[in-house]
Amino acid sequence: MQELKWYVMYTASRSEKKVADRLKERGWEVYLPIVEELRQWSDRKKKVQRPLFNGYVFVKTHRNQLWECLQVPGAVKFVHFSGQHATIRDEELDIIKRVVTTGVAVETDGTEIEPGEKVKVMGGPLQDMVGEVIEKGNKDYFLIRIPGIMQNMLITIERKFLQVV
Numbered sequence: 001m002q003e004l005k006w007y008v009m010y011t012a013s014r015s016e017k018k019v020a021d022r023l024k025e026r027g028w029e030v031y032l033p034i035v036e037e038l039r040q041w042s043d044r045k046k047k048v049q050r051p052l053f054n055g056y057v058f059v060k061t062h063r064n065q066l067w068e069c070l071q072v073p074g075a076v077k078f079v080h081f082s083g084q085h086a087t088i089r090d091e092e093l094d095i096i097k098r099v100v101t102t103g104v105a106v107e108t109d110g111t112e113i114e115p116g117e118k119v120k121v122m123g124g125p126l127q128d129m130v131g132e133v134i135e136k137g138n139k140d141y142f143l144i145r146i147p148g149i150m151q152n153m154l155i156t157i158e159r160k161f162l163q164v165v
Contacts, residue, residue, distance in 0.1 A: 002062045006031070006093055007069075008079040008086040008149050009057045015074035016051040022072045029060035031093060033100045052100060053108055053151055058088060081150065088148035095129070095144060099153060102126060107141075107154045116143060119162040126155070133162055 011019045020032040033052035038045055056079070059069050063085065066078055079086040099106055102125035116132035121142065132143040134154075141154040142162065 002064065004029075004060050004062060006058050006060050006088045006090070006148075007063075007066060008088060009059050009069065010055050010076045010079050011057055012074045012076055013055065016055065016057055019072055019074040020057050022074070023057070023059060023069060026072065028069060031058040031060075031097075033096050035100060035106060036103070037105075052096070052106065052153075053149065056149060058093065079149065086149055088146065092146050092148055096146065096153070098129070099126065099144065099155065104155055109152045109154055110150060111152075113143065113152055118165040120165050121157065121161060122163050123161050124157075126157070130165060133159065 009019070016032055017034075020030045023030045034049050035052050036047055036049050039048050061069060066085070069075060070077065104125060113134060113136075116134035119131060119133045119142070121127055121129045121131075126142070129142075129144070132145070134141050134143050136154070139156065140159055142157040144153040144155070146153065
């Protein structure tokens with residue numbers, strides 16, 4: 001029997017929540033990282049929830065059951081890199097969950113980012129997390145790479161809270 005793995009499903013545009021709910025209804029273990037942000041309209045400000053990774057839902061299943069998962073309305077395909085289905089390790093998912101539950105402001109970036117200095121967070125909700133520090137647009141970011149989906153999480157943290165490893 002094949003082991004259960006977290007596979008990366010690509011969904012139709014703005015359908016991540018619906019697809020995740022439908023998969024859960026059918027008994028699949030699903031993770032959809034949601035972040036809350038303040039959006040500004042011309043007449044008001046409102047807190048809205050949005051997926052951390054646009055178009056991505058993580059599904060824990062066996063490889064031979066991927067086709068069944070795709071039968072859910074809104075599911076498009078499973079993500080591939082170099083001819084292999086993209087999977088994400090439990091450790092990577094735990095990092096994503098920890099960042100999302102702290103509520104810190106986080107951005108995602110799928111571009112190739114040059115390696116930065118290895119650092120460790122010394123205080124706050126992300127204490128003891130290890131990542132890289134990079135400068136982007138005159139701002140310093142704590143960078144966590146998620147190689148399973150070729151994405152990066154960028155978190156604004158002042159350098160005084162970072163220690164070089």
